[in-house]
Amino acid sequence: MQTDLLQEARRQSEICNACRYCEGYCSVFPALHEERFFTDANLTQLANLCHNCRGCYYACQYTAPHEFDLNLPKALAEVRQDSWESFAWPAPLARWFQKSGVMIALATILGFAVHFLAFRALGSSGGEGFYAVLPHSAMVAIFLPAFLFPLLSIAVSLRRYWQATDGARVTVTNVVDAFSSAAKMKNLAGGHGDGCNFEDEDRFSHTRRLSHQAVMYGFLLCFASTSVGTLMHYLLDLPAPYSLWSLPKLLGIPGGILMVAGTVVLATLKLKADKNLGAPSAWGGEMAFVLLLFLVAFSGLLLYAFGNTAVMPAMLAIHLGSVLSFFLLTPYTKMAHGFYRLAALVRDAQRKAAG
Ligand code: HEM
Ligand code: SF4
Ligand code: SF4
Known part of the structure; x- marks a missing residue:
């Protein structure tokens, strides 16, 4: 799997883990909050759990132009897509x-x-x-x-x-x-x-x-x-x-x-x-x-x-x-x-x- 995509998803998940604002939004956040370090296995699972509803993006105070440049639905969609390609x-x-x-x-x-x-x-x-x-x-x-x-x-x-x-x-x-x-x-x-x-x-x-x-x-x-x-x-x-x-x-x-x-x-x-x-x-x-x-x-x-x-x-x-x-x-x-x-x-x- 592509390491740059995993790395970006990891960076964003770590920010979400510290922020926790989207706690009740979907199944992704409870699973995310259980981790302290995000392995490739964790990120692949989170990516396939995300339903791309986009609620977390529109609620987020750290999206661009903020320097954190959060876009969790996109980061997870790209890891998800990449995971399907590499497992196929x-x-x-x-x-x-x-x-x-x-x-x-x-x-x-x-x-x-x-x-x-x-x-x-x-x-x-x-x-x-x-x-x-x-x-x-x-x-x-x-x-x-x-x-x-x-x-x-x-x-x-x-x-x-x-x-x-x-x-x-x-x-x-x-x-x-x-x-x-x-x-x-x-x-x-x-x-x-x-x-x-x-x-x-x-x-x-x-x-x-x-x-x-x-x-x-x-x-x-x-x-x-x-x-x-x-x-x-x-x-x-x-x-x-x-x-x-x-x-x-x-x-x-x-x-x-x-x-x-x-x-x-x-x-x-x-x-x-x-x-x-x-x-x-x-x-x-x-x-x-x-x-x-x-x-x-x-x-x-x-x-x-x-x-x-x-x-x-x-x-x-x-x-x-x-x-x-x-x-x-x-x-x-x-x-x-x-x-x-x-x-x-x-x-x-x-x-x-x-x-
Ligand atoms: C078995 C359980 C299924 C689950 C949990 C599921 C889940 C999802 C989710 C979360 C999405 C939206 C996010 C995304 O674009 O990936 C989606 C999109 C979609 N699903 Fe399913 N799905 C299932 C089965 C099916 C089946 C059987 C069909 C039809 C044969 C289907 C057709 C579609 C279509 C057409 C889209 C929209 C694709 C798009 O907008 O790009 N799904 N599905
Ligand atoms: S998407 Fe934004 S608001 Fe939601 S938990 Fe992550 S950093 Fe916080
Ligand atoms: S886009 Fe994904 S991670 Fe964000 S709230 Fe919707 S399902 Fe959860």
């Missing part, structure tokens, strides 16, 4: 994708191209509905490795994170604690529960937290919809497409709508917010990730709407192409944040239990 496996892929929106866009276009080519080479093999365009066996051959590889890659990265932050043996209570915090996205509610200042100094709002919840729960509903569809296909011999009142659609349509609405709001907030309170070099890659999520959801909804028309093959290629890119890029884009942040919450639950 295989590392060169991470360096390409994590900061670059252009690389994400190229990978997405490649995903479309793979599907268009597969349609032409393998299509019209006598199946029905979507499978007339691309046989089921071809879909499985493309998506199974694309789903399993990211899981393996993320598992390697999380192990590295755990070792780098001196994590102890995980208990069920730690995990329950972490999931309940993530489920409510507690740390994005602002220190006093009246919202965070992400997009504007003077405005406390829950917009970012609620739109994140919309995207996160929307994504989980879509994932559940695909899983139910897979089970119906293999266990009940009921292949897609499904009717409007079937379980895959009852889960997938609200999920897609939540994701579309949530990503639009998150992208708007991101445009309004000050880039310099995050990791400015990662902004393009983060925005590309939000847009890729939007594309996955929006193309899925269009496929529901136009599944029985002549544009269906094109819609299917766009949807499957964006889903393929999304899965393959998961370990190397902002999507990895969900895993690291859960790990940081588990680690924080261990700290609280020990204290």
Whole structure:
């Protein structure tokens, strides 16, 4: 990991430790106040615990032009970004994708191209509905490795994170604690529960937290919809497409709508917010990730709407192409944040239990 970024985070954490004004703002400060010297392990954990709500920056009396030049959200965002790059496996892929929106866009276009080519080479093999365009066996051959590889890659990265932050043996209570915090996205509610200042100094709002919840729960509903569809296909011999009142659609349509609405709001907030309170070099890659999520959801909804028309093959290629890119890029884009942040919450639950 880059020592200059760690050194800057260390300098600022030491000032915060002496000041203690932001004591009740979020989970970062209680963890920070327990340390006297900040090791790389401490700083990596603090960085992944920070939710970038920016409350501490706007409350701070030591920001520029003060000579201390405090900007804790930025210092932690840069260490966080750097930690994801150094834990990712295989590392060169991470360096390409994590900061670059252009690389994400190229990978997405490649995903479309793979599907268009597969349609032409393998299509019209006598199946029905979507499978007339691309046989089921071809879909499985493309998506199974694309789903399993990211899981393996993320598992390697999380192990590295755990070792780098001196994590102890995980208990069920730690995990329950972490999931309940993530489920409510507690740390994005602002220190006093009246919202965070992400997009504007003077405005406390829950917009970012609620739109994140919309995207996160929307994504989980879509994932559940695909899983139910897979089970119906293999266990009940009921292949897609499904009717409007079937379980895959009852889960997938609200999920897609939540994701579309949530990503639009998150992208708007991101445009309004000050880039310099995050990791400015990662902004393009983060925005590309939000847009890729939007594309996955929006193309899925269009496929529901136009599944029985002549544009269906094109819609299917766009949807499957964006889903393929999304899965393959998961370990190397902002999507990895969900895993690291859960790990940081588990680690924080261990700290609280020990204290
Ligand atoms: C598993 C637990 C998760 C946690 C604890 C979590 C936490 C966070 C936090 C703290 C942020 C704001 C700070 C930052 O920009 O890094 C964020 C941003 C975001 N998260 Fe999550 N997240 C989780 C899962 C998910 C999932 C499953 C999705 C969707 C698939 C998702 C989509 C997003 C998006 C789109 C952003 C905005 C990115 C941006 O503004 O740059 N998150 N998440
Ligand atoms: S961010 Fe500023 S006000 Fe808050 S604890 Fe640190 S130095 Fe003090
Ligand atoms: S930006 Fe928000 S979450 Fe991060 S340290 Fe400051 S108050 Fe805590």
